Amino acid sequence: MNSGKNMNAQPCPVARSLDLIGDRWTLLVVRDAFDGVRRFSDFQRHLGVARNILSERLRRLVDAGILATQPASDSSAYQEYVLTEQGKALFPVVVALRQWGERHLFAEHEPHSELVEKRTGKPLAFMAPQTTDGREVSADETEVRKLS
Amino acid sequence: MNSGKNMNAQPCPVARSLDLIGDRWTLLVVRDAFDGVRRFSDFQRHLGVARNILSERLRRLVDAGILATQPASDSSAYQEYVLTEQGKALFPVVVALRQWGERHLFAEHEPHSELVEKRTGKPLAFMAPQTTDGREVSADETEVRKLS
DNA sequence: CAGTATCCCTCAAGATACTG
DNA sequence: CAGTATCTTGAGGGATACTG
Secondary structure (H helix, E strand, C coil), X not given: CCCCCCHHHCCCHHHHHHHHHCCCCHHHHHHHXXXXXXXXXXXXXXXXXXXXXXXXXXXXXXXXXXXXXXXXXXXXXXXXXXXXXXXXXXXXXXXXXXXXXXXXCXXXXXXXXXXXXXXXXXXXXXXXXXXXXXXXXXXXXXXXXXXX | CCCCCCHHHCCCXXXXXXXXXXXXXXXXXXXXXXXXXXXXXXXXXXXXXXXXXXXXXXXXXXXXXXXXXXXXXXCCCCEEEEECHHHHCCHHHHHHHHHHHXXXXXXCCCCCCEEEECCXXXXXXXXXXXXXXXXXXXXXXXXXXXXX
16 A cells, blocks of 8 residues: 555546545445444454554544544544544445445355344345446446546 | 454344445446456556555455456457456445435546536436436435334 | 654565476 | 566664653
8 A cells, every 4th residue: 555656646447435434444434434343442342453453543544534523422532533524435345345245255054244224224225337227238348547 | 344243143234335335445346347448467567556456456356246257359369357247236326426426526627537428428417316206306305114 | 743863674665496 | 578586785673661
């Protein structure tokens, strides 16, 4: 991450995204944030990451506008880390990773957590790229076009 | 990656996915593969990655069943790396990363590549998690349920 | 509790030479 | 061309002590 290549100058959005969130911990922090984790110690305990690393990652995420700090909801004097709108926009990324992992990295009946809609308790549909008029498209039906 | 924590034993599909593909190069290799890159040198030149690293990543991806080797389509004696079905299933992950990057990591009119449907030339719709009956759901409307 | 400051160390990554 | 082998480096990350 933050390689000498200066990915931020790279025109590919995938590369630029990965440069920011494509390391070992960042997306796990974001995943925990989606699961409602808000406090330093809770992230630390859930992830088992070293505190200095967590500290640096949280700072990066705040700097990037993915998380924001706000006063703690309870009476404690500390702050909480919550997802911004930009952070919430990572939901499809996390869900896509989750769904792929569920399907391809677990044995047939191996137990794993599952993402469901609260209201109905039903699992979400499998995400798939679509055209604006709702047709599903496979990778071979698409291509990358360079803009100027 | 491949930490002492043995992520493969972790029940969270997101963590397990990231343990396999969540490093600096792997998803870029996959992205290139989606863009039609098939040969060692082409990956190497596009990515600017050291050859030994690329070699190791390709091997990992083949071992994981994401890429497969096949005889080169031209007359050369070498092999090509192509996405398996499991690899193609990563399309939503790459698209989600791309779309997030496009929206949040580029300035207003900063140029970037764009993913379009070949047939119509039109850009894809923004991916969003949905219920099985097609309603969009936000992160707050979902929760993770543990299965046994 | 919520971090920061140090120290240390492993491993990912780069460079390069070599081989079929 | 398509890799493998070897060496070196630097950053990412862990452990721990410290602070408000």
